Amino acid sequence: FPTTCPECGSYALREEGDAVRRCTGGLICPAQAVEKLKHFVSRAAFDIDGLGAKQIEQFYADGWITEPAQIFTLEARYGKGMHQLKNREGWGDKSARKLFQAIENKRTIPLSRLLFALGIRHVGESASKLLARHYGTWTAFEAAIEAARDGVGAAWDDLISIDGIGKVMAQSLVSTFAQDAERASIDRLVAELDIEATVRPDVGNSPVAGKTVVFTGTLEKMTRAEAKARAESLGAKVSGSVSAKTDILIAGPGAGSKATKATALGITILDEDGWLDLISDA
Structure with missing residues (x-):
């Protein structure tokens, strides 16, 4: 298999367990660009009103938008002059201005x-x-x-x-x-x-603020996701593995190698009730 992408020249990575190599060029690879741009404007991403898959395909085909940054220079390039967005088929002055404003609204993300x-x-x-x-x-x-x-x-x-x-x-x-x-x-x-920036929670006098905690085994009074969210809301860092940096291991029934490693490292180990007692007043 080639180690570089024939389309863009980027490194082609074969991940552990994969049988094929994949281009890492992402947004700059022509073979991936349109789909990447569609993803970029999707609802969970930038969600720009009036700029959907159809518009992306048209703009890419005409060379107006070939990478995400060009979305935010669209008005500067095609808001005036001979080749204006409002003069394209299916567009007018009102729809063009509406799109430019929608793009502007998403500069803050x-x-x-x-x-x-x-x-x-x-x-x-x-x-x-x-x-x-x-x-x-x-x-x-x-x-x-x-x-x-x-x-x-x-x-x-x-x-x-x-x-x-x-x-x-x-x-x-x-x-x-x-x-x-x-x-x-x-x-x-x-x-x-x-x-x-992602606003970090106000942890006040949280007893676990700044500490690294690991959950292992079965939790019986809350789901793993709920436990994780609660810990993070109190300023703790939730890790998936035990290391010398771990402060607390919360071990439910069925805890295995993580509990063994925590014991060997001298890390504080709590059961679920002990954890809930620790954070009860936070």
Whole structure:
């Protein structure tokens, strides 16, 4: 199999367990561009009123929009002059102005929506929210992914310690940002946006603020998702694996190797009732 994409020249990655290689070019690969753009404007992403799949196909075919950043320069390029949007078939002055305003309204975007909109393989809506909550700002996220690009070190360990972000997803993230053309496309997009930081919860006097907790085994009084959400709302970092950085392991029935490792590391281990007692006054 080729190690570079024949369409865009980006590295073709074969993930562990996959039989084929996949282009990592993303937004700059012509073979993927239209579908990536459709994803970018989808409801859970930028959700731009009046700019759907049909419009994306038309604009891409005519070379008006070939990457996300060009959505936000559309008015500057086609709002006046000889080739104006309002003069295209199916468009008029009112509909063109309405689209330009809809685009302008989406220049300010939450970090989680931006991360999802990029269409990075394996990074879905839930994972985007996890990443946004963990890093808080685009600047912090970008710096962390850059620092983790070699797949070793503190930044990499921090990335894969996020509950719900495994090695496969982490590798997809760092591979995307390591591609010069893809990174340049993302940088052009970010330059057009005002990215809202993810507001961290007011943890007050939470006894678990700043602590790393791990849940294992079966929880009987709440779902794993509920337990995780509650811990994060109190300022705790929920990890999917036990390490020397873990502060508390909440172990329900059926806890196995994680409990064994926590014991060996001298980590505080609580059962579900002990955990609920700890956070009861928070």
